[in-house]
Amino acid sequence: MARKFEPVVISANDLFDGRVIYLTGADEWVPHLNQAELITEEDHAKHRMAHALALSDRAVGVFLAPARPGPDGPVPGHPREAFRANGPSNYFHGKQAEA
């Protein structure tokens, strides 16, 4: 049986400063996960990924990041994505400090 497709967002790191960025439905790279386009269908994910790669002049390492729907937009779907979305746990640095 085919594996069930789990929701994703398109994410990358910013070329200039390396910070984590996400792709919105309007093709903008933004710093906050909850503004990203949550993709729930596999074919759409493939299409959006190809599109993201084509426009990725400031995005490095574009990939499909596990995510889940949340009350205010997508939330992390894996611990790694939680750290990417918030920052490290030993210092109050990264996105948690910028919020």
Next chain:
Amino acid sequence: MYHHSEFDRAFVIDRAERFRDQVNRRISGALTEEEFRPLRLMNGVYLQLHAYMLRIAIPYGTISPDQMRRLAHIADRWDKGYGHFTTRQNIQFNWPKLVDIPDMLDSLAEVGMHAIQTSGNTIRNVTADHFSGAAADEIADPRPYAELIRQWSTDHPEFQFLPRKFKIAVSGSPNDRAVVKSHDIGLRMVRRDDQIGFEVSVGGGLGRTPLVGKVVNEFVPTTDLLPYLEAILSAYNTVGRRDNKYKARLKIAVQELGIDHIRELVEARFAETRPMFDGSDQAVLAEIAKQFAQPELVEGRSTAAYDAARDADPVFRSWADTNLHDHKNPDYAIVTVSTKKHGATPGDATSDQMRLLADIAEEYGQGDLRISHEQNVVMPHIHRADLPAIHAKLREAGLGTANIGLVSDIIACPGLDYCALATARSIPIAQQIATRFDELKLEHEIGELKIKISGCINACGHHHVGHIGILGLDRAGVENYQVTLGGDGTETMSVGERAGPGFSKDEIIPAIERLVQGYLAIREDEDETFLQAYRRLGPAPFKAALYPAEEKAA
């Protein structure tokens, strides 16, 4: 210590200029990321979870006060006010912007530092015993040889595209403080008759296939060192596998082909490389050695202030008992400054701490600082009379923790808090273990115990050679921690054995506490270390302490 020559200076400045051009071309779009990636890696620039990371070499762990101050300046100006000392005597900055890195490299070049060959499939930063030139048990200072290797391996045209990264460590003492047998090449200085040479091991490594290096030659005279190393690298370049990244290290070639076959290849190649060295390397070595002359130590100065402080101040005495090691001159001591204050991130130092260390080294310590592979800072030449004043300054700055070699002196990799390869966090586990044992006030009673934590199978936290090793894994999206027992990173190196099923992040700290309490209950006396008890009794009683429920069920 070694000061960059005109050649070194020109080379480092040239590389920084080239990298600035490469960054500009990447930003303009002239280079794709695929094209740029190997160029940035050649200059120590990684892309991690939250940001770029710049890894700067501290060759054989030796750093001057001016260089340390420059690192502090870089931390303040282009990063977040701190740096992270690594298990391979590098420092990493976790938050640089790509556009700032050329300026950082220019700044480093001004003080003879760089990030060249701190990444990529090349010969990496050469590491050495952090007590070099000071240790009472030393045959000779290994750093002139390490510097010779640095010069030979930097930009060596034959070894810029090896099958995989390649690590060399050098020790000048019979007691191995540089974990030489976990390196692709481990050099342990030995004396034969009146001649000094190296016992050469090959194929050591940690990572997903931990192997203890095997001796390929029991005695290579120092005069043959470079042609012999060149022969090993050349043989590896030929037989090292390029079809599978996970089988590409020299250790796999040694495992698959056998040490005898590797020795034959090396000896055959050595017969060719030896005549190519005309003695100019020895002339270079002689010049390098002059820069590592023993510092002028004060003779006849009283150490009474040290004895008085020991008698009067139990906090000082505790620190002196754990953080000092024997110097060649008994009036002096080697000071290890712990970066592992209970609850702190192992290996991190703030810019203010770096400046203080530089000031102390300049005022009291012959301007000599070292970074240890255990992520601490060493001042190798301190007169005992100065120790009370130094201890007071260190304490004020959060650097006075008396825990070297104890349960809270933990090696930990950056783990999932920073690293793109990690599968679990390391830092919080180290912080919690240190905090817990500080609460219990047990660590001095426990004695020597090395805990090492890696956040993935690549083993940057050296967990395989921890008396207690902790390996963080991802089990279906949940952090899980496996425990290994009985590892040893010294001259009696052994790889730890997995104890059993892993623990969740909430279970691992109590599990380690049970394990240590179990050891205290079964040790012969307070002089028997954890590792000695493990070697005497085997894993069974330690596993029983770790897994009490299973013990009852059985």
